[in-house]
Amino acid sequence: MNIILCGMMGAGKTTVGIKVAEITDKRWYDTDGIITDRHGKISDIFEFYGEEHFRKIETEIVRELAEKDHLVISTGGGLVLKSENNELLQKNGKIVFLRASLATLADRLKMDGERPLLATNNTLENRLRDLLAVRTPVYENAADYIVDVDGKTPEEIADEIIELCGATRLKRQGV
Numbered sequence: 001m002n003i004i005l006c007g008m009m010g011a012g013k014t015t016v017g018i019k020v021a022e023i024t025d026k027r028w029y030d031t032d033g034i035i036t037d038r039h040g041k042i043s044d045i046f047e048f049y050g051e052e053h054f055r056k057i058e059t060e061i062v063r064e065l066a067e068k069d070h071l072v073i074s075t076g077g078g079l080v081l082k083s084e085n086n087e088l089l090q091k092n093g094k095i096v097f098l099r100a101s102l103a104t105l106a107d108r109l110k111m112d113g114e115r116p117l118l119a120t121n122n123t124l125e126n127r128l129r130d131l132l133a134v135r136t137p138v139y140e141n142a143a144d145y146i147v148d149v150d151g152k153t154p155e156e157i158a159d160e161i162i163e164l165c166g167a168t169r170l171k172r173q174g175v
Contacts, residue, residue: 002092003071003073004072005017005020005075006080006095006096006098006139006143007098007149008100008105008135011149012098012100013098015154017074020072024168028071028074029073029074030074032074034061035054035061042054062088066088066091066092066093073093075089077135081138086142094145095143095144096144096146096161097146098157099136099149106125106128110124144165147161
């Protein structure tokens with residue numbers, strides 16, 4: 001079984017995904033990282049080819065990862081907006097929505113200039129508010145579980161995810 005983390009950019013999918021993988025001895029993959037390794041910077045893909053092309057690449061990656069087992073997958077913020085991606089991921093995994101407040105997301109993303117969907121004339125908070133309004137219901141619908149991340153450490157969030165998903169932990173040495 002795979003554990004799939006979804007949520008807004010800045011929710012902690014990468015950091016928490018790495019922690020969950022370490023604790024459960026699963027392999028960790030980041031869909032945006034795979035895309036960057038294979039196709040270059042995401043901001044360049046958006047600029048030169050458009051969001052639709054980027055979303056097609058995402059689905060190719062999802063098809064590939066959905067065939068594997070024993071993974072932790074940190075998804076890009078918009079990946080679960082496409083129902084085909086959710087269906088593929090749910091065949092062999094549990095989707096966990098990392099829910100973060102607007103304040104938490106704004107604080108984490110205020111210095112990030114690499115996010116193409118935040119590159120607008122709108123303020124960061126307004127852009128995030130708009131994205132949250134559209135995406136939150138989709139995340140909630142796609143998720144098997146919802147974990148609120150505000151005020152929690154990555155370790156606390158990882159422990160909660162492992163518990164919810166019934167994943168097996170590595171035995172800690174010396175315990």
